[in-house]
Amino acid sequence: MNELIKVNFDKEQPTVSARDLHEQLNIGKRFSAWFETNSKGFVEGEDFEGAYLKVQGNQYGGEQEIQDYNLSIDMAKHICLMSRTEKGRECRQYFIDLEKAWNTPEQIMARALKMADKTIEQLKTDNKALEQKIEQDKPKTIFADAVSTSHTSILIGDLAKLICQNGVQIGQKRLFEWMRQNNFLIKSGSSRNMPMQRYVEQGLFEIKESNVQNPDGSVRITKTTKVTGKGQIYFVNQFLKGNTLEKRC
Incomplete structure (x- = not known):
């Protein structure tokens, strides 16, 4: 599937940048006002979360951060539907197709294996830290055994x-x-x-x-x-x- 709009798959559920969606829908309204209108009825922390985007700030090469939001695919689909434009319908269908691909057995298994790998790596890290602590505490343990x-x-x-x-x-x-x-x-x-x-x-x-x-x-x-x-x-x-x-x- 050709990438119509960039989707972030780093988290458990895919998300899309609100600014990217705003640009793809060719919205003439200012981003902050557009988002304030379209985010009504959605819950921050569930449907979207705040983020910051780094952009060039001025002609001297300075960099600044501007407000952005990571949207759930469901929220992004809703906003596309509310736009009532051909571009909106195209983006909404793109998200629907993406969800179908995301929920295929192969993709579910791939995510499960990825999560398992992360869990194994975390366990290795935890075990290493535990072994180091045991080694550090050994003199104390020996001293305590002698005292007993x-x-x-x-x-x-x-x-x-x-x-x-x-x-x-x-x-x-x-x-x-x-x-x-x-x-x-x-x-x-x-x-x-x-x-x-x-x-x-x-x-x-x-x-x-x-x-x-x-x-x-x-x-x-x-x-x-x-x-x-x-x-x-x-x-x-x-x-x-x-x-x-x-x-x-």
């Missing part, structure tokens, strides 16, 4: 499990080794695996003493290294920020 278990002191083996739950793969043996290598725990001697005094003073560790009765009836004192709530948060975040171990979990 920090109300009591725990064994180093339990700390290893907590670190693993928060994203870093490590076992009890490797954690003990890491702490010795990094001088958190004493490396050798009778106090091996006991915390260094400065870290006890900093509140990262505490030493739990227990009385154990020997078979001969004597009593011995055992000492166990435990990680405080403050220490749990500290070590979880150390492993989160560091690159010393393989990240997984």
Whole structure:
């Protein structure tokens, strides 16, 4: 079908410029007065919406915006009918034929596929934004997970499990080794695996003493290294920020 007047198909329903229609109908009446008369009975936001058209403003090449309106095809057909001219009948028939083509099964399917593509692209954008937010919030989540278990002191083996739950793969043996290598725990001697005094003073560790009765009836004192709530948060975040171990979990 030859294009008699330009139709905009960018939106869900096709629209036509009121100024283009005014020009095509060869209306001698000023555009603003013509539109005011012909828009009576129509609802803005449903049948038409305001728009602005950029035109050359003066001989020096300046540009200005003039008032225009995007009309629904139904409104455009009504205006053509009201013009009672041969040109009006021609334009009205053009719009009728255009609507028939617009509502063929092929065109309906094409619009549905186009809308589906837009939806898919929007979902991709939304998912990407969600993934970025999850990544940004990960340190907060890990910190919160550590805080949730920090109300009591725990064994180093339990700390290893907590670190693993928060994203870093490590076992009890490797954690003990890491702490010795990094001088958190004493490396050798009778106090091996006991915390260094400065870290006890900093509140990262505490030493739990227990009385154990020997078979001969004597009593011995055992000492166990435990990680405080403050220490749990500290070590979880150390492993989160560091690159010393393989990240997984």
